[in-house]
Amino acid sequence: MAHHKLHLPEKICLCCGKAFAWRKKWQRDWQQVKYCSERCRKNRHPRDNTNA
Known part of the structure; x- marks a missing residue:
């Protein structure tokens, strides 16, 4: 059975700028996910203070 993970939605991480699926x-x-990892979430840039 083949896995069909080719068409997953993607976003751009607000911290590192990389795409994540x-x-x-x-x-x-x-809808609320903004960062690709815990590391990026903890080290977010100061300019992103929407819910801080």
């Missing part, structure tokens, strides 16, 4: 763990809150 949808993950199952983000299924319920994909």
Whole structure:
């Protein structure tokens, strides 16, 4: 059985600027996901203070 992960939605990380794809763990809150990793979330730039 082939895995069909070719058409997953992507976003650009606000911290590092890299593209990252949808993950199952983000299924319920994909609209609020802004960072590709915990590292980027913790080291976010000072200019991104929307919910701080």
